[in-house]
Amino acid sequence: MRGKRWIQKITAAALAAAVAVSLSGTGFAKETVVYAAEEAAQAAVPQVLPQPTPEEAYAAAGFVRSVYTNEWIPAEQAGVRPIAVMMPTDRIAQPSYGISNAKILYEIMEEGEISRQMAIIDDWTGLPKIGNVRSCRAYYLPEATEWDPILVHFGGVVYMKDRITAPDINNITGAQQYGVAGGTPGAEAFFRTTDRKAPHNAYTSAPGIVNACAQLGYPLNIRQGVYNPKHFTFAQGINTLEQYGAAAATANAIDLSQIYTYTKSAFVYNPADGLYYKSIHGKPQTDGLNGEQLKFANVIVQNTKWVRLDDKGYLAFQNIDNTEDGYYFTKGKCIHVTWQKMGDYLPTVYYDDFGNEIQLNEGKTYIAVAQKGRSVLYN
Template sequence: MKKRPMVFAALALLLVLLSSCGKQADETLPVTEISSETEAVKETTEEENETAEEEMEETLPEGLCRSYLTGKVVSEAIGRRRPIAVMLSNVRAAVPQSGIGKADVIYEAPTEGNTVRLMGIFEDWDSLDKIGSMRSARTYYVLLQHEFNPIFVHYGQCNYALDYIDTDNCDNLNGVLGIGETVFYRTDDRPKPHNAYASAAGITAGAEKMGYSWQYAEDYTGHYQFVKDGEVPELTGASAANFVKPGYSSNTPLFTYDSESGEYYRSQYGEPQIDDTTGEQLSCRNILFQYCEYEHYYDTEYLYIYVMGEGAGKYITDGKAIDVTWKKDGDWGITRYYDTNGNEIKLNQGKTWVCIIQTEKAENVEIYE
């Protein structure tokens, strides 16, 4: 009988020990939970800081901004004013063009008769007394000009383009309408239709007469992405591109890379392509090839080039070329260009030349060292 208290004491001691262990186990759980919460907060904070750094806007001196067209620092009076998009003839009888050296972006695309026509996008054009020679618009050019929110300057159009021009998406100055006498003039040094020109003063007066605003649309944020100062584009898988031929048979253009300046100098018709006003050869920092499907309007020679949708292409800069994919959402979307990893490409700061090339003629493209 005297042994029972010892048994009870042993049992009591065991219960105390078990209770103590359970209590310690319970007390350790919150430590783990706190550690996880702290780590999660730490990770979230780091992500937020990275996002904040990426979204931090560049601070520039008062009165300056980044150009939507070149990515360079320019006066706000120029860079935050809508540009002009000008249709330019490029047949042999119309060259050299005047004022074209001031264009920040140039589009080149086929037209009927196996010719090509140009469209220049200008932001600094106030000093130009002679821009041209001017030619008529085509449907796909109307869709492309809209991507820059410009005032569109053209001397007529094919009938099929009218439905696109006569919309809120195209503030335009048309040489064959009443506004033409305000904006355009003809010279006597070339035969029609290669002698129609516009001046900065005429364009300004025409825009005022039409009631157009020079302010960008509130939702416009630009077309291209550009690298920051001192940076270069990522060109993974690039091939050499010192000489570049888009393959147009009518004007046989050639871009030749100059490593010292980083520019591609343009030739066509077997000679340097110059601005008639300055005598200087045209050049650009970036070249984009955009391969597009096309068809003819009914039984005519007029082309309908599918610049909307998506397709393949090339981005060429710094003596190198990479494959890209282009995408344009609907008629009035903005064309974006992506590398083989699906990332939107960033261009070098400077001028850009875009060649619209029929997909079936992509085999005529030549890019070599």
């Protein structure tokens, strides 16, 4: 038995040797060994998979580009209606609360040579204190409706009666919405504090706005068919305005004191972060909630036709127009622009002197709707 097994082993070994000799004569064995070695080496190298681009990564995580700033925001936030809050520029009323959340900040002159601000805030639902809140004027409405907001104000004037009561306007107000007998929709959303005297101590909050909208039947999401999602055109990358050559002037400081003689609103460019820092009454304009100074990637001065309506000094502006000009400031530079707005819910579009729509930089935008004939200074 032992001999038989020994013979089988010898026979198998001999057969294997014979096969190896036979194959080596053809070169097949050598090629097979080399191929196997290459296959093993390839298997040992880790496979490098294509990496998603930042755009793909953000999209996969449920983010979209903001129509206000072009920054990445959660998709659910993009569907929330913004609020348009009327805020004062009065020296005694500073600082405002929640104003640094404004992605678009308008400043327009009112009667008495005192301007007012309208803050377009998209991420408002977590704000505990917003304001103080002041009254509205008719010429803010065409600017506001571009964004389909919930308008938050504390009263108004008779000149806005027809527009503020139109069914497409969703507003809440702590005082009669256009003066005597105007009604006060959403008045319960407001509260007063004791640290300031009226009219500078009226505020609202995110919970107050949500509750008021529920009672008034105002939707909290963007209204399809009403809202126009096309607003600014943003640059892919950074727009330094260098493409305009000598037509782009240096603008490290922007002085609006000839436009807003009371507030003397101004900006200083910070090259470290590429933003313009805003001041008011000669001091940094800050947010009472966080102490942050207001800063913007884009500053626009929009020259606008205007008239005085009566002896009280109430004004009117021609917000819907296609014949006026202005200036665009970004990254320490400035170019001349023209602008057009063709309807309430249509966006204001800004063009360079070659007829191309300007490309804004990512970030917040300040818009001065300036009285035509008043000058902006910069250097």
